[in-house]
Amino acid sequence: xxxxxxxxxxxxxxxxxxxxxxxxxxxxxxxxxxxxxxxxxxxxxxxxxxxxxxxxxxxxxxxxxxxxxxxxxxxxxxxxxxxxxxxxxxxxxxxxxxxxxxxxxxxxxxxxxxxxxxxxxxxxxxxxxxxxxxxxxxxxxxxxxxxxxxxxxxxxxxxxxxxxxxxxxxxxxxxxxxxxxxxxxxxxxxxxxxxxxxxxxxxxxxxxxxxxxxxxxxxxxxxxxxxxxxxxxxxxxxxxxxxxxxxxxxxxxxxxxxxxxxxxxxxxxxxxxxxxxxxxxxxxxxxxxxxxxxxxxxxxx
Amino acid sequence: xxxxxxxxxxxxxxxxxxxxxxxxxxxxxxxxxxxxxxxxxxxxxxxxxxxxxxxxxxxxxxxxxxxxxxxxxxxxxxxxxxxxxxxxxxxxxxxxxxxxxxxxxxxxxxxxxxxxxxxxxxxxxxxxxxxxxxxxxxxxxxxxxxxxxxxxxxxxxxxxxxxxxxxxxxxxxxxxxxxxxxxxxxxxxxxxxxxxxxxxxxxxxxxxxxxxxxxxxxxxxxxxxxxxxxxxxxxxxxxxxxxxxxxxxxxxxxxxxxxxxxxxxxxxxxxxxxxxxxxxxxxxxxxxxxxxxxxxxxxxx
Numbered sequence: 320x321x322x323x324x325x326x327x328x329x330x331x332x333x334x335x336x337x338x339x340x341x342x343x344x345x346x347x348x349x350x351x352x353x354x355x356x357x358x359x360x361x362x363x364x365x366x367x368x369x370x371x372x373x374x375x376x377x378x379x380x381x382x383x384x385x386x387x388x389x390x391x392x393x394x395x396x397x398x399x400x401x402x403x404x405x406x407x408x409x410x411x412x413x414x415x416x417x418x419x420x421x422x423x424x425x426x427x428x429x430x431x432x433x434x435x436x437x438x439x440x441x442x443x444x445x446x447x448x449x450x451x452x453x454x455x456x457x458x459x460x461x462x463x464x465x466x467x468x469x470x471x472x473x474x475x476x477x478x479x480x481x482x483x484x485x486x487x488x489x490x491x492x493x494x495x496x497x498x499x500x501x502x503x504x505x506x507x508x509x510x511x512x513x514x515x516x517x518x519x520x521x522x523x524x525x526x527x528x529x530x531x532x533x534x535x536x537x538x539x540x541x542x543x544x545x546x547x548x549x550x551x552x553x554x555x556x557x558x559x560x561x562x563x564x565x566x567x568x569x570x571x572x573x574x575x576x577x578x579x580x581x582x583x584x585x586x587x588x589x590x591x592x593x594x595x596x597x598x599x600x601x602x603x604x605x606x607x608x609x610x611x612x613x614x615x616x617x618x619x620x
Numbered sequence: 621x622x623x624x625x626x627x628x629x630x631x632x633x634x635x636x637x638x639x640x641x642x643x644x645x646x647x648x649x650x651x652x653x654x655x656x657x658x659x660x661x662x663x664x665x666x667x668x669x670x671x672x673x674x675x676x677x678x679x680x681x682x683x684x685x686x687x688x689x690x691x692x693x694x695x696x697x698x699x700x701x702x703x704x705x706x707x708x709x710x711x712x713x714x715x716x717x718x719x720x721x722x723x724x725x726x727x728x729x730x731x732x733x734x735x736x737x738x739x740x741x742x743x744x745x746x747x748x749x750x751x752x753x754x755x756x757x758x759x760x761x762x763x764x765x766x767x768x769x770x771x772x773x774x775x776x777x778x779x780x781x782x783x784x785x786x787x788x789x790x791x792x793x794x795x796x797x798x799x800x801x802x803x804x805x806x807x808x809x810x811x812x813x814x815x816x817x818x819x820x821x822x823x824x825x826x827x828x829x830x831x832x833x834x835x836x837x838x839x840x841x842x843x844x845x846x847x848x849x850x851x852x853x854x855x856x857x858x859x860x861x862x863x864x865x866x867x868x869x870x871x872x873x874x875x876x877x878x879x880x881x882x883x884x885x886x887x888x889x890x891x892x893x894x895x896x897x898x899x900x901x902x903x904x905x906x907x908x909x910x911x912x913x914x915x916x917x918x919x920x921x
Contacts (some may be wrong), residue, residue, distance in 0.1 A: 446878075448878055450880065455878070460798075464805050464806060465805070495870060496866060497761075497865045497866045497868075497869035497870065504765050504766070505765060505865065505866065507866050533869065533870075533873060534869075534870050534873035534874055534877055534878070535873050535876070535877045535900055538877050538878060539877045539900075541900075542877065542900040545899060545900050546899070546900070561870070562866045562867075562870075563866070564798045564806065565797060565798045565806065565808050565863045565864070565866075565867045566863075566866045566867040566870045566871075567798075568798035568834065568835075569796060569798065569834075569835050569862070569863075569867045569870070569871045570867075570870045570871055570874050572834060572835035572836050573835055573871050573874050573875055573879070574874055574878060574879065575836070576835055576836045576839050576840045576843065577747075577749055577756070577835070577839060577875060577879060577881075578874070578875065578878060578879035578881075579751065580878075580879075598846060598847070599836055599840075599842075599843040599846050599847070
């Protein structure tokens with residue numbers, strides 16, 4: 320997967336348009352992204368909540384957004400619960416977070432154990448870096464605070480599954496730390512070598528796994544060569560597993576708010592794709608995220 | 621300080637050229653950066669080590685680099701110790717790490733307690749981001765592994781001192797975390813609010829301190845507004861204090877190796893500037909770092 324252009328083209332090519340359910344879409348950027356999804360024929364949108372609120376935002380910002388259905392609800396929580404019921408019952412293929420609290424959204428999703436496919440819900444984001452020949456995926460910058468080694472295994476399960484759904488058959492996975500040599504004072508470096516050893520022994524993932532690696536050696540072939548790191552992953556990673564929430568969040572927000580790279584992400588771990596963009600996400604980030612979800616929805620059927 | 625162009629101009633304007641002592645400069649990028657420092661009249665260079673090794677690199681890569689002095693040494697460690705002695709005794713103004721092990725370099729520096737000005741040696745790096753109207757400083761991406769709250773205070777002491785030497789009178793300091801609201805599960809967020817409270821109570825630093833902040837709210841005024849953060853620091857930070865080594869290192873290497881932003885850094889905490897660039901640093905990063913050191917050397921006299 321080279322870039323978001325390719326992702327969008329893939330999303331447009333899906334025969335049965337996925338249906339996206341979103342409660343409380345009371346936000347200019349959300350409605351603009353959903354309008355673009357409808358106009359480009361990528362997916363069908365079902366809105367839930369207060370019609371007047373949506374109409375006043377559409378009017379104020381002159382947004383074209385016409386859902387295939389609008390389900391009125393008494394309250395935000397009721398709208399959220401209904402959007403979730405639609406996904407569980409097969410009336411929608413994707414659930415997206417609107418202007419509800421993240422903790423309410425997550426609590427709703429986690430209320431039905433049958434909806435879970437894996438042990439944890441985890442976030443993976445992609446970056447479109449013009450100087451690279453493929454998307455760069457990063458996990459988990461949003462959900463898991465201080466993952467244990469076992470939790471990192473599940474984060475990898477989810478992310479590797481995502482990359483494979485997107486057609487990256489044997490992803491190159493770099494377990495990121497601040498150093499390349501295991502050092503007991505730096506937990507992420509120990510996790511890096513343990514995850515690599517696990518993979519060597521048991522081939523848990525259909526992926527090439529190498530760690531620990533610092534960012535320079537994960538993305539720059541020249542830097543990897545300078546440090547004599549002999550691995551297909553070094554300098555050429557598809558996916559970066561971050562040490563914890565702080566490192567992942569700070570790294571990803573650096574690429575978005577300072578590097579100004581195009582991004583989009585998805586929550587994996589359930590039987591259907593979950594779009595969980597942050598309040599400050601722009602139109603493109605939301606649009607890209609929904610496109611990823613649409614490509615996945617087809618595979619997850 | 622707008623960008624490195626301004627930093628370089630400032631370095632060129634120093635009346636008494638600083639003298640830079642470097643042991644074992646057996647590296648193409650080091651010699652090229654030092655050559656540029658000499659040619660642009662910014663500083664005088666004293667090389668220590670094996671002359672034949674230096675000459676063969678100069679010849680191989682056609683590098684112009686003529687030190688004001690070349691001191692031959694029996695061994696790398698002897699050259700390192702001599703370079704340190706020169707700085708302590710006032711024959712040099714700046715010490716720079718050459719191709720010696722970082723641990724040997726640090727051990728040598730720490731061997732003389734009188735050379736220390738503060739309690740810790742810590743690293744601060746600067747980034748030249750064309751879309752910003754000033755340099756972005758980040759600390760500490762290289763030395764302190766898991767700083768305690770007390771150690772973070774010293775990291776801030778060192779970094780704020782650096783910014784003031786560079787003419788930023790009352791720096792805007794963002795204590796970075798992955799969240800903006802203190803959360804006991806995320807140590808960096810608790811440290812953020814504690815450091816801000818400390819500053820409110822005792823005005824430890826001549827700086828505006830705000831925390832915790834996530835990256836978006838530290839550098840983007842729009843994102844800060846969306847989250848209703850009411851602070852002069854939000855969206856306009858000069859300096860980012862990172863949670864720990866992993867987060868700082870991964871963030872900074874992301875900006876260098878993916879964002880491709882121009883960078884340079886300096887180690888503070890001693891009575892003279894210490895240049896400690898990593899093995900993979902390019903010519904520009906080394907040149908910029910030496911320029912910062914030259915501007916500081918003048919102030920530290």
